[in-house]
Amino acid sequence: xLPTPPARLPYVPHVPPMALLGKVTAxxxxxxxxxxxFDGHADASDAVWLAVAFANASAxxxxxxxxxxxxxxxxxxTAHSYMTLETAAxxxxxxxxxxxxxxxxxxxxxxxxxxxxxxxxxxxxxGPYRVKFLLMGCSGPKAETWWSEPILLRRAxxxxxxxxxxxxRGSAVVVIASILASLGAVLATTVxxxxxxxxWGSLCRQDLGTDAFIxxxxxxxxxxxxxxxxxxxxxxCSPPGLCCSAPQAPAPCQ
Amino acid sequence: xxxxDDCAHILQGLLVFGNVVIGMCGIALTAECIYxxxxxxxxxxxxxxxxxxxxxxxxxxxxxxxxxxxxxSILGIIGVIRASRTLLMVYIILMLITFAxxxxxxxxxxxxRDSLTPQLFLKEMLERYQNSDPAxxxxxxxxxxxxxxxxxxxxxxxxxxxxxxxxxxAFRLTHSDADYPWPRTCCVLDxxxxxxxxxxxxxxxxxxxxSNGCYDAISGPVNTHAWGxxxxxxxxxxxxxxxxxxxxxxxxxxxx
Numbered sequence: 001x002l003p004t005p006p007a008r009l010p011y012v013p014h015v016p017p018m019a020l021l022g023k024v025t026a027x028x029x030x031x032x033x034x035x036x037x038f039d040g041h042a043d044a045s046d047a048v049w050l051a052v053a054f055a056n057a058s059a060x061x062x063x064x065x066x067x068x069x070x071x072x073x074x075x076x077x078t079a080h081s082y083m084t085l086e087t088a089a090x091x092x093x094x095x096x097x098x099x100x101x102x103x104x105x106x107x108x109x110x111x112x113x114x115x116x117x118x119x120x121x122x123x124x125x126x127g128p129y130r131v132k133f134l135l136m137g138c139s140g141p142k143a144e145t146w147w148s149e150p151i152l153l154r155r156a157x158x159x160x161x162x163x164x165x166x167x168x169r170g171s172a173v174v175v176i177a178s179i180l181a182s183l184g185a186v187l188a189t190t191v192x193x194x195x196x197x198x199x200w201g202s203l204c205r206q207d208l209g210t211d212a213f214i215x216x217x218x219x220x221x222x223x224x225x226x227x228x229x230x231x232x233x234x235x236x237c238s239p240p241g242l243c244c245s246a247p248q249a250p251a252p253c254q
Numbered sequence: 255x256x257x258x259d260d261c262a263h264i265l266q267g268l269l270v271f272g273n274v275v276i277g278m279c280g281i282a283l284t285a286e287c288i289y290x291x292x293x294x295x296x297x298x299x300x301x302x303x304x305x306x307x308x309x310x311x312x313x314x315x316x317x318x319x320x321x322x323x324x325x326x327s328i329l330g331i332i333g334v335i336r337a338s339r340t341l342l343m344v345y346i347i348l349m350l351i352t353f354a355x356x357x358x359x360x361x362x363x364x365x366x367r368d369s370l371t372p373q374l375f376l377k378e379m380l381e382r383y384q385n386s387d388p389a390x391x392x393x394x395x396x397x398x399x400x401x402x403x404x405x406x407x408x409x410x411x412x413x414x415x416x417x418x419x420x421x422x423x424a425f426r427l428t429h430s431d432a433d434y435p436w437p438r439t440c441c442v443l444d445x446x447x448x449x450x451x452x453x454x455x456x457x458x459x460x461x462x463x464x465s466n467g468c469y470d471a472i473s474g475p476v477n478t479h480a481w482g483x484x485x486x487x488x489x490x491x492x493x494x495x496x497x498x499x500x501x502x503x504x505x506x507x508x509x510x
Binding site for chain 1 (some may be wrong): 381492
């Protein structure tokens with residue numbers, strides 16, 4: 001006998017609406033945790049799986065008929081879909097206290113170790129992906145939700161695309177540079193002009209200092225006038241005060 | 255004659271006063287530049303890696319210019335009081351050289367401040383932070399500086415944690431996106447340095463990660479540094495210009 005098709009639950013999985021910066025990253029995404037969706041269809045032994053498929057492969061996804069046929073994470077590149085996040089149905093019931101989001105792709109260990117358990121490994125490409133919840137019982141799928149809208153993951157660009165150049169030159173630089181350059185030019189011309197005027201003046205004119213208004217402070221010493229000394233004997237000189245050079249040994253003048 | 259003597263004395267007094275101000279400003283400039291060069295906020299490795307660290311060169315020039323201004327102001331005071339033509343000519347020429355150096359310092363500080371955009375720091379952070387293949391030592395310095403910056407200022411990235419999501423980086427090569435959407439230092443850490451809620455931090459739940467960028471923490475001290483050097487130097491140069499003009503006029507009026 002053909003298996004009965006699973007019941008369609010009126011729930012569309014979606015990315016949580018609250019502001020979470022990491023709800024969609026390059027290899028993971030978050031889903032709002034369904035609450036009270038499976039009540040009434042689930043037994044205590046049932047498990048809820050999350051089916052993840054590429055958006056263009058979701059139409060061709062076939063529900064597995066038993067747990068043994070569940071496509072594992074490793075088959076995603078070939079089968080374009082897999083199922084993960086096997087959880088007891090009781091965890092999604094109305095009364096279960098739980099975090100409000102599920103994170104798809106958060107387990108990096110199972111990707112590396114290649115375990116065959118349902119692996120919530122990181123998604124290898126930006127997608128887009130579509131997901132749906134599937135309630136699996138012992139005899140096969142019992143209920144399923146609608147497929148979600150396509151979820152596109154983030155794509156990172158290389159930092160070499162960043163242009164570090166400033167968008168516009170600040171006005172402060174222009175002000176400082178122009179004013180300082182003009183001040184420097186004025187100073188240089190003034191110094192050269194003053195030097196040139198002095199050099200020209202000393203070459204061409206003889207009268208010095210007629211336009212100088214700054215006198216040096218000359219310190220004057222008071223030199224007392226020399227008094228005439230009395231003539232020493234033995235020194236016959238004329239005029240008085242000057243000694244003449246006599247043939248004999250000259251007497252020192254006083 | 256008495257009137258021109260009075261004018262001469264007034265000019266002498268003004269020049270001495272001008273030189274005293276230059277001397278004090280020179281000391282202040284030296285002190286300010288020594289403070290900046292001592293790297294009080296620990297941002298020097300980041301600037302050195304961007305190859306736009308010339309605001310430090312401008313500060314170094316400022317130290318020596320400040321000392322030169324102080325010494326020259328003393329020379330100027332002596333030259334003005336003694337009305338010595340040779341001293342004043344030496345003073346004028348050395349002051350012009352100092353003026354040129356300080357002009358270079360101001361323009362360098364102002365120009366390089368403009369080139370320190372957020373994109374510059376973003377590019378450098380993405381390429382060097384946690385670079386596991388350090389060709390040179392500066393990358394590990396950059397990593398240490400960024401870690402310290404993010405821990406002390408409770409910030410993440412340059413513009414925000416989404417920097418790590420929008421761009422690939424050296425960090426991304428060694429840390430998978432699923433485990434480390436952004437570095438652990440972006441998470442709110444407890445006293446032991448461990449994230450308070452690691453899953454909350456990875457998801458970006460408000461309260462468990464630092465959502466603001468570090469650019470404000472970088473640009474504040476850098477702006478103070480650059481504008482302190484540039485505008486204070488500019489003010490000193492304007493004052494020096496006036497004093498030098500007065501000194502040239504005074505020099506040309508001294509008799510032989």
